[in-house]
Amino acid sequence: MEAQELHRGRLIDHLQLVVKDLAASRRFYEAVFDVLGIPIGGSAEDYFWADELFVSTAESEAAQGKLTGRHHLAFQAADRAAVExxxxxxxxxxxxxxxxxxxxxxxxxxxxAFLLDPDGNNIEAVFHGEANRSAPSVTITF
Structure with a gap:
């Protein structure tokens, strides 16, 4: 795997999704990442990755033979047009x-906007609005 820039201070370092059909997942993620301006960082026969997201087959050494459960991931979009x-x-x-x-x-x-990927993961693209562009963070209370 290629060397990457290390970012300290983030809550999430990386995520791994273990999927049934890597080719179907790669088509889906390449399409949505392309419009969000996120390049695929690397790949092999049993995985691909982009930024901090690692997607692999169950046969991948890191997967230990098990699919991951349903997840919700939200990707930041530059504007409303990118969400669309x-x-x-x-x-x-x-x-x-x-x-x-x-x-x-x-x-x-x-x-x-929300989509279910080929494995049923809830994948979101979100733009937080013009008023929030310069804000360092957004606090959401549930």
Whole structure:
């Protein structure tokens, strides 16, 4: 695997999804990452990765022979158009609709779309709005 830039101070260092059909997952993630401007960082016969997301087969050494359960992942989008492009590209690449692009009540300006990837993971693209572009962080209370 190639060397990557190390970022200290993040809550999440990386995530791994173990999937049934790597080719179907790669088509889906390449399509949504392309419109979000995230390149595939590397790949081999039994995995691929982009940024901090590692996707592998159950046969991959790191997977220990087990599929991961259902997860929710949210990717930041540069603007509303990127959220809409994410949704369209994901549907065309085998994703299933789980929430069309639109405003959400989580905080003012929260604009998101949701797709289920080929393994049923809930994948979101979110733009936090113009007012939140320069803010260092957003606090959400549940």
């Amino acid at each position: 492009a994410f949704h369209k590209a994901g549907l065309a690449a085998g994703g299933r609709d789980n929430g069309a692009p639109g405003e959400r009540p989580y905080h003012p300006g929260y604009y998101a």
